[in-house]
Amino acid sequence: MLNDIQEVLYGANQIQQKVKELGQTISREFEGRNPLVICVLKGAFIFMADLVKEITIPLEIDFMAVSSYGQSTKTSGVVKIMKDLDAPVQGREILIVEDIIDSGLTLSYLIDVLERRNAKSVTLVTLFDKPAGRKVELEADYKGFVLPDAFVVGYGLDYAEHYRNLPFIGILKPEVYEK
Ligand code: XMP
Ligand code: MG
Numbered sequence: 001m002l003n004d005i006q007e008v009l010y011g012a013n014q015i016q017q018k019v020k021e022l023g024q025t026i027s028r029e030f031e032g033r034n035p036l037v038i039c040v041l042k043g044a045f046i047f048m049a050d051l052v053k054e055i056t057i058p059l060e061i062d063f064m065a066v067s068s069y070g071q072s073t074k075t076s077g078v079v080k081i082m083k084d085l086d087a088p089v090q091g092r093e094i095l096i097v098e099d100i101i102d103s104g105l106t107l108s109y110l111i112d113v114l115e116r117r118n119a120k121s122v123t124l125v126t127l128f129d130k131p132a133g134r135k136v137e138l139e140a141d142y143k144g145f146v147l148p149d150a151f152v153v154g155y156g157l158d159y160a161e162h163y164r165n166l167p168f169i170g171i172l173k174p175e176v177y178e179k
Contacts, residue, residue, distance in 0.1 A: 005170040012167040018144045023054020036092045041065040043099035046156035047127045079109040090118045100128040104138035
């Protein structure tokens with residue numbers, strides 16, 4: 001598995017430090033607002049778990065699974081809800097937790113869905129951002145690291161469902177997916 005990594009971009013400690021800072025900022029911002037924190041599965045599951053432990057105010061959590069990539073490394077542009085939220089979002093202050101924003105298509109679709117369901121507010125936190133890949137205008141309210149335009153894996157992110165368990169974020173060797 002480690003043989004497939006071309007370069008480690010951020011190690012476990014660097015990620016942990018960043019997640020802590022994000023948690024502190026979010027705790028201040030959402031004081032008294034009881035946000036509904038939504039994890040975008042599957043990629044954000046590790047970030048979500050680490051982030052909520054750094055948030056010191058009352059909150060609720062829910063999960064949503066969307067799919068746009070299939071088994072490729074490029075977005076299809078088609079977003080599908082594979083698992084919807086359990087609870088209604090009407091009148092709620094939403095914090096969407098995403099692993100990575102690339103084209104922006106997944107998130108702009110999700111934000112649209114939540115606004116149509118009359119969420120009171122929708123705030124977006126992403127651990128990783130690849131601004132070079134944007135196809136629609138979208139900016140996260142909070143972000144961890146800005147990444148180069150390369151396909152990355154680890155810390156929840158996969159290629160064909162593998163590598164999610166790597167504790168760091170790294171660039172996948174292109175020969176792994178160009179085979
Ligand atoms: P979009 O293009 O809609 O993409 O902003 C968001 C989703 O695409 C996946 N994604 C990646 N997954 N390495 C991954 O493992 C990457 O470099 C990468 N770039 C985008 C991810 O699932 C994200 O939620
Ligand atoms: Mg993925």
